Amino acid sequence: MFSKDIGIDLGTANVLIHVKGRGVVLDEPSVVAIESDTKRVLAVGEEARRMVGRTPGNIVAIRPLRDGVIADFEITEMMLKHFINVVGGKKWYSHPRILICAPTNITSVEQKAIREAAERSGARDVYLEEEPKAAAIGAGMDIYQPSGNMVVDIGGGTTDVAVLSMGDIVTASSIKVAGDKFDAAIMKYIKNKYKLLIGERTSEDIKVKIGTVLSNSRNEVIDIRGRDMVSGLPLTISISSEEVREALWEPVSSIVAAAKTVLERTPPELSADIIDRGVILTGGGAMLHGLDQLMAEELKVPVLIAEDPMHCVVKGTGIMLDNLDKVTKRNFG
Known part of the structure; x- marks a missing residue:
């Protein structure tokens, strides 16, 4: 039976979807507008975002994800269903296999919530992958070699910092500052x-x-x-x-401190690689003016902004879809 594979960057601020063979097909804000009494969905994505702070009493614009995790399960499920229908329409011949990225330190309960929301929105199989790994792959880093790569992924709800080598995370930290x-x-x-x-x-x-x-x-x-x-x-x-x-000084200091902590916990051989290769910034927060320079001064290593930082995670899921057998269905962390 013909089936599509799709990769989802389920972000606090935006949801991005990559369909195998078609590339990135959706980039919409993670916002749902509903009627508070009937729970009827009125708008999803950009249309709902325009309503934030501007709705009459009986309409609420909700962001169902907070700090990188599901805050409102029902609304997240509605949102995912809507977006999957938008990208697939009536063309899905069977339920798609879905690869979803999540922050590194979410609990097994939170992982289960993400998995269930995807299953109930029509997925046949659900695979979970760690966000910084997808971000590093999407930024063009070769993480499968025995050498150190460091990525700082600054999203809407979380900042994930990770050092990767041989296809896996060596040290990582995830903070709810982004x-x-x-x-x-x-x-x-x-x-x-x-x-x-x-x-x-x-x-x-x-x-x-x-x-x-x-x-x-x-x-x-x-x-x-x-x-x-x-x-x-x-x-x-x-x-x-x-x-x-x-x-911005306080939240930015927290991100710099998290990056320092990860570097301090990194084995010396991998630290030497990071001095050569530099740290890559991904996610929307990477575009904050001067952040790369500030982090380079504080960490004493080169810091570079990835090309198209907003799309690194979803591009990474697209590359991972080609090797879905290697991606685990188990919980991580």
Whole structure:
């Protein structure tokens, strides 16, 4: 019976799907809009993301994944079903085999939840793989040689740091600090300093347009609108790159510390390889201005941003689909 194999990067911020033979066919935000009383799905993906913070009382825009794991099982299942139907439509001749990536330190209960959500959305077989491994393969690293490769995958909910050799993870760390925490830090900073409330979308805009982690490397200013906490009325203020750097300092420091910890636990022979090859940054967070330079200064090794960092994990799943027999169905960790 004809069957498709698909690879899914089930991210906190975005879901990306790779269909064998067709490449990356879907890249949508992990958001579902539902009617709160009937639980009827109104929109999924980009259409639902546009509703975040802008819906009337009876409609809620939900992000069913938090910190890299399933926070709302039912909604995740609905979302997966929807996306699998979008990419396959009525063309699935039988249930697809699905390879899903997950952070390295999720519990067996969380792994079971991901597996069940995929099975109930129509999968015949479900394979789980560790995110940093897929990210490294998608970034073009040859992890199957007996030499050290280090990857830092900064997603929406988690940052996974791993050293890989001979096709497996040697040392790894996963922390729940990534793109979402960057946005939250900017919101908190503006609330404390200017007594102004802004939403997630505005915070993300600030991060992308003028954000930096290096002092005096970017001197841009942006006007932002929000609600004044004192008067309760709409207000516009200007914020600079240097202020965003201050706001981001704490979450960025956590990521640098996690990378240092992994390096300290790495066997010396592999550490020598990493000095030669450098550390590769993947995931949306890799595009944060100045992060590669800051990490290079702190870790004392070259740090490079992968080509197309947003798609490294899903590209990696695509390559792994060709060798599905080598991927385990067992729980990892």
